[in-house]
Amino acid sequence: MRYRLYYWPGIQGRGEFVRLALEYAGAEYVDVLRRSGATGFPKKFTPFAMPYLVAGKRVLSQTANILLYLGPRLRLAPRAEAGRLWAHQLQLTIADWLAEVHDSHHPIASGLYYEEQRRExxxxxxxFVAHRLPKYLDYFQGVMRRSGGPWLLGRSLAYPDLSLFQMVAGLRYAFPRGMASLERRYACIISLHDRVAAHPRLAAYFASPRRIPFNRMGIFRHYPELDAAGNKPKKT
Amino acid sequence: MRYRLYYWPGIQGRGEFVRLALEYAGAEYVDVLRRSGATGFPKKFTPFAMPYLVAGKRVLSQTANILLYLGPRLRLAPRAEAGRLWAHQLQLTIADWLAEVHDSHHPIASGLYYEEQRRExxxxxxxFVAHRLPKYLDYFQGVMRRSGGPWLLGRSLAYPDLSLFQMVAGLRYAFPRGMASLERRYACIISLHDRVAAHPRLAAYFASPRRIPFNRMGIFRHYPELDAAGNKPKKT
Structure with missing residues (x-):
């Protein structure tokens, strides 16, 4: 199967969670909108938002739904239903976390510039740094402890591990001070990040131009004024 | 199968999307934390957040994941994989929409009171009312037009129809002026809402004490100062 991925060509964004699964598995895929001259979308289908994945006659959207579909096909999820639902449940919690990362720089409206909502x-x-970030990290560290590790589901890597790697990488870019003050408490998660980063196919991907650098157009953005280590939210 | 649902006892919230599926299907379930004297959670499992559903030995969380599991079992989703993924994709878009409803009154922090973030x-x-609400309504109306109706997936009701009903009901409570100015453009969706509301088992549910009234603790909240019909967001 030759997959076609449609996503904004200038950012990692939500598309990166799909790319990591495809790259890790060595799947054949085209990142359609990044090919020079590529324009437009599949016409027969109007998803609410990118990314979407074209797989033969199918068009799928919603990142977690795409990974639900790809998981067993790329051998990145258990075959049995219970395991597939558990992997998906973890992925949905990562999706919630990612939405909170987005809203940390866009709390008012995705249609306004950051500079128009900087105060908020x-x-x-x-x-986010004081309360939500530790809550999510605690949760995923707890999952790894209960599974026995070294991966979220236990002995085998599954696609939520790749997504958790991406969360750590993105959070380090966006909140270097916030993460530096937290990381020592989450050794299991940092170890997972490092093991994913060192995987030969992914290491090759990260060194290639296919990996778009983090930047201030994506979901993970570094604004020094938002990266206050351990700050408490101020009352109005 | 006798299901056990765990959710905050004082609000409809995300639990209501699961309740509607169980009630429509006439499934046997216990709303555990609403029973007098009920306390605590299943001890062997620590989900990130409620709702969660106990089904025999399984414990599931994430609303959309619970519905993915229940869908075929309650005959509220197609049996074939393509149809199940499509129903789930619609549900995930409703989940995104619902999170935006929540953040319309809590744009800064879920851990702070509304009054501490009223300005934002x-x-x-x-x-939300000017841009996001029409965007979601346009999308779901387009889905119904392409399916041929009268339901989102076509000729058979599926669980995302019940969730779309709940969005309309909640939005009417939270934003009566905003919805009144929009509804004439979305006759298909309003018709779907009315047909779900009139279903005998659901009509009985809505008339029963099992349906918790909307209130200012839930996700859908009515604050008159937030219900500005057709307002444009102001720049700082």
Whole structure:
């Protein structure tokens, strides 16, 4: 199967969670909108938002739904239903986490510029780093402890591990001070990040031009004024 | 199968999307934390957040994941994989929509009171009503037009139809002015809402004490100052 991925060509964004699964598995795929001259979308289908994946006659959207589909096909999820639902449940919690990362710099409207909501972003980002970030990290560390590790589901890597790697990588870019003050408490998660980063196919991917650098157009954005280590959210 | 649902006892919230599926299907279930004297959670499992559903030995969380599991079992989703993924994709878009409803009154932090983020909420709610609400309604109306109706997936009701009903009901409670100015453009969706509301088992449910009234603790909240029909978001 030759997959076609459609996503904004200038950012990692949500598309990166799909790319990591395809790259790790060595799947054949085309990142359609990044090919020079590529324009437009599949006409027969109007998803709410990218990414979407074309797989033969199928068009899928919603990142977690795409990974639900790809998981067993790329051998990145258990075959049995219980295991597939558990992997998917973890992925949906990562999706919630990612939406909170986005809203840390866009708390008012995705249609406005950051500069138009900077004041509100400072409050939201402070709360995110102080409260939400440790809550998610605690949760995923707890999952790894209960599974026995070294991966979220136990002995085999599954696609949520790749997504958790991406969360750590993105959070380190966006909140270097916030993450530096937290990381020592989450050794299991940092170890997972490092093992994913060192995987030969992914290491080759990260060294290639296919990996788009983090930047201030994506979901993970570094604004020094939002990266306050351990700040408490201020009352109005 | 006798299901056990765990959710905050005082609000409809995300639990209501699961309740509607169980009630429509006439499934046997216990709303555990609403029973007098019920306390605590299943001890062997620590989900990130409620709702969660106990089904025999399984414990599932993430609303859309619970419905993915229940769909075929309650005859509220197609049996074939393509149809199940399509229903789930629609449900995930409803989940995104619902998160935006929540953030319209809590744009800074879910851990702070509304009154501590009212100024920011006014900006976010204005953008939500002016831009996001029509975007979601356009999308779901387009889905119904392409399916041929009368339901999102076509000729058979599926669980995303029940969730779309709940979105309309909740939005009418939270944003009566905003919805009144929009509804004439979305006759298909309003018709779907009315047909779900009139279903005998659901009509009985809505008339029973099992249906918790909308209130200012839930996800859908009515604050008159946030319900500005057709307002444009203001720049700082």
């Amino acid at each position: 972003a400072k409050r939201r980002a402070a709360d | 909420a006014k900006r976010r709610a204005a953008d």
